[in-house]
Amino acid sequence: MIKTNIKDDFPIFKNYPDLVYLDNAATTQKPRGVIEAVSNYYQKFNSNVHRGLYQLAEESTRIYEDSRKTVAAFIGADQEEIIFTRNTTEGLNLVAYSLGLNLKKGDEIILSLAEHHSNLVPWQIIAQKTGAVLKFIDLNEDGELDLNSSSDGQKGGLKGLLSVKTKIVSLAYISNVLGNINPLKEIFKTVKKFNSQIICIVDAAQSVAHLPLNVKSLQADFVAFSGHKMYGPMGIGVLYGKKEILEKMEPFLGGGDMIAAVYLNHSEYKQGAAKFEAGTPNVAGALGLGEAIRYLQAIGMENIEAKEKELTAYLWERLENFPNIKILGTKDLAKRSSLVAFEYKHVHAHDVGAILSSSNVAVRAGHHCAMPLHKNIGVQASTRISLSFYNMHKDIDQFFIGLQKVGKIFAF
């Protein structure tokens, strides 16, 4: 059970008692412990890591590496497999550049039609540079990934797309528009059975704060996520990479801290995650992220999942029957996360968002960085509600008061 006054843990709701924040997929609010940890770092520990010989630098290094351990334990990884990045986008770019640039002409990368731009654009860049080819898993009417159909050359079902040329499969765990939870365990099992050398990558940006994650049982080779979508600070993210693969990869960025030795014309690099962390890292961010994870663990991911499921069902029941509303994604609530995007017939999503804002309700409106997906499902822009465990029934009630205003203003 989650305590009823959970919002008290989040100072922003003290500053804005009337704020109905339903844009948690964009970024979550921060609990007091996280804000204090970041502030505390700069007041008590600030110094660079892995360099100084003095006490403060020792402390700072310990804090940074402890956060790495916390992240590793949270997702079932080893600490040398945790690379700190800025965000999911940077993590996916790191893999794309360090691994993807080794692809040969004609090699194939499988994505889906429902990817966020961050899991599409880096691969487009790599494909243009190497001559590799992008293939896309199609969606059924409910936006679920097609696992079995044959391929039309560019898109199709997973089984139809897999070939001897397939080198990479990179997919979102939860679609940031459809809210569908993709069956990645099943998908990666199929992929690895087909060819165990194919690299399986997860964009976990929308899942990490909502679903328990174990990289080993998922059989994932890489998993990228952002701290700020899981109650941590902005500017810190994580890329998990399987140790054996990290060892073989070229660095992404070069510079200080990632080197073992530097000569005038060449350098030797550190091993493991350290090879991929060039320059001074975001130590305060890592500390804040560690604190966010401890906060989530104290509540319990299973409690979070249960509360968010209950809230989603409460929202769903009324939204599904609301006039002029078409919900995107699967109707099977068991396959959904706590984000729900919809189209309001004849009214643009920006207008829905702006009118909701006048009722103190914060939602996202637009293409949510997934333009190809919107084109594919024939929707130009949508309005997205994304719930957190701190939301309450009265937040959802307030959303519907705002939504009724939309109908009144446009009076179709």
Added chain:
Amino acid sequence: MDFYKPDLVKLFKNPHNFGTLEDADIEIVETNATCGDEIKMQIKLDKKTKKVVDVKYVCFGCLVCITSSSVFTDMMKGKTLAEVKKITLEDINKVLQIPITSAKLNCISLSMKAVNKGISQYEQKK
């Protein structure tokens, strides 16, 4: 902050110059990167004076996008392309009188961006 004044909602529902032209001299499609909206604009020029005799657009957009396009296209008529290029956001907003927030800047300027791009392409072709 109110975009949704009754007169603007009325204009949104019946915007001026909405539709397509058969024989346009300038035709352009422009996308709003924030929301993915697409606008298609067409301009017909007088053969002799080169002034805008007709202009039409098609777009599924928000209220700010549609009403600003309506006002802008009204203003364009009877003007030379050089005069059209001088029309500013402020000129359009004198009619609309809405708060231009950072999120709304792309919406209010979409038709203007499209037209300016179309004019540059037309002038380069000449």
